Amino acid sequence: MGQQKIRNMEEFAAVSGISRPTLSKYFNDADSVRRSTRERIEAALSQYDYRPNVYAVNQNRRKTRNIGVVVPNLADPFFSEIGREVELACLAAGYSPILLSSHGKPAQERANLDSLRALKPAGVLLAPFGKASDRGAIERFCKDVPVVTFDANVEGVCEAFVGTDNFQSVELIVEYLCRSGEPPCFFEMKTPSNPNANKRRQAYLEAMERHGFAPKIHQVPGEGWNFEEIGATEGGRLISAGAFETDTVLCSNDRLAIGMLSAAYELGVRVGHGKDCVMRIAGQDDHPFSRYTCPPLTTIAQDYGAIANRAASTLFRIIESETRLAEREETVFDGKLVMRASA
Template sequence: MGASKIKNMEEFAAKSGISRPTVSKYFNDPGSVRASTRERIEAALKKYDYRPNIYAMNQNRQLTKNIGVVVPYLADPFFAEIARTIERRCIAAGFWPTLFSSHGEQQLENDILDSLRRLKPAGVLLGPLGRASDRNEIEKFCRDVPTVLIDANIDGVGEAFVGLDNFHSIPLMVDYLCRTGEPPCFFEMPPLNPNANKRRDAYKQAMTDLGHEPQVIRVPGDTWDFEQIGFDGGLQVIDGQQNKTNTVLCSNDRLAIGFLAAAYERGIRVGHGKDCALRVAGHDDHPFSRFTCPSLTTVAQNYESISERSVETLLHLIRDGKRGGERIEILFEGKLVMRASA
């Protein structure tokens, strides 16, 4: 352990008495070298306390092992869960994911794309801001780098989109609420990404198909602070008696969490019991939704399947090496999760 610090792979190869190509082969895939050679390399690693610069290795490859992962707002546990599952799948496939959050800011999203170009990633999984994105910048980036969009779809951009089928999940919830009580009004989230308007349109269509009049309630708000928007808007709705029904379908769970807090603030009991005055449902199966009071009825997105398919799709693009074909869209159905709130 008293040996001098090794600065690079060339020095390590010389010190350990193993050829540079063999050392490089080991770091790319330890199982690709003979067991006896692997033991010598690992003994030398321990002796010299050497760790290679993975990013430098990647930059010297024609095809790097870097994968960029970009989400619009990492403080949202929904995106944190998506990023977590994507990260695990990238690592299992032998790639090094680098995670970025654009925090709801267009300029930061553009800066992230510029940074990713310098990293020369093999591909990128991009959850764009959507309506707040600079479409021209994203289109230009996607022409340069194999890119699969997740969560928010921008029509015609990237090689593929993987996400939820809102026109299945929202009608699924509307049908359930209509069968079990009064038809719901729709408490709409700010249209920060394309999912907002798709869910509203899906609600209106589902209500019309069932012979009910849609009632959309839109409250002010243009930030990602959905819980606060749900709370403030919920107080407005309750105090102003804006809802013509005792059932409220929120366009995402974070809005619903805020709405539940507003109902509690006004002393309104939420649930489907005889002593309850209001039913509240959400969408997404946010990681906290099972722990609200009452627990939130919602539609679950399949985090595992969306993450797995998005990584599979990107890896296929990387390994196939063919780009510019027909863009594909892969949509997953939601699953109704019945809990105490509705």
């Protein structure tokens, strides 16, 4: 005969002869009960088919071990990668991450926060949409739950922010492109999905001025998260029309650049450093696919691990101290230039 199926902790307490409070204490921290009691519980666990629902156990505590993680779009490999890093940081610290995607929709971001509120999380790590976010909803949520934002900064809201220094990063790649060839034009969407795009445009303007070149910005129609399609369609249109004033294009993000590389290939335009190459294309973010494009994409790498671990450790510090920060913290990491064959 198979093991008796136990549905909940009450039933397990009845068959094991161990009180429910003692079982809860054990499942929260096995070393917190006496050795003899721990051995009895572990013997009962081996005898009966029971494992506690970690989320249900958490909900019965005054302070749970659940950490909400909300990102704009898990279909975007950038957020998949940084979300993975955040999940690993939570697990390593003994927290249970609950990863939610807003699927590119600000209304879903608000719905995700409402869902998390019902789960009573110990804290939340949020990569917001920025200006498209419901600022009031985030502010109300932050009054009840410790929140650290990452990637995109909603200034003045939540306990802390962790991200990349866009001004340092853009200066780094503009300086390289100017030094190694013609100064870059800047390619972006008119309606960016992420506030980092606005900072990158401003950083480009300032960097070009410092290097003594006139900025050339090309904004194209498009919104949402179909970056590759926009880069291919609109970038291809500009290449065909000879609209770029120099042979070098710096894209607002790697996904736009990947689309433009595809358009250049379709048009028979050689991209890179070789004698038969007539165009250089660069991006920003070091998207997980950027090293595998043809040619591989020159870009700026964000330190996913550093951002994820600093955001998580800051949130854990707030949770474990049981006090809010006296002042809002902002931490930005430098980007790293990654030189590949495209520029």
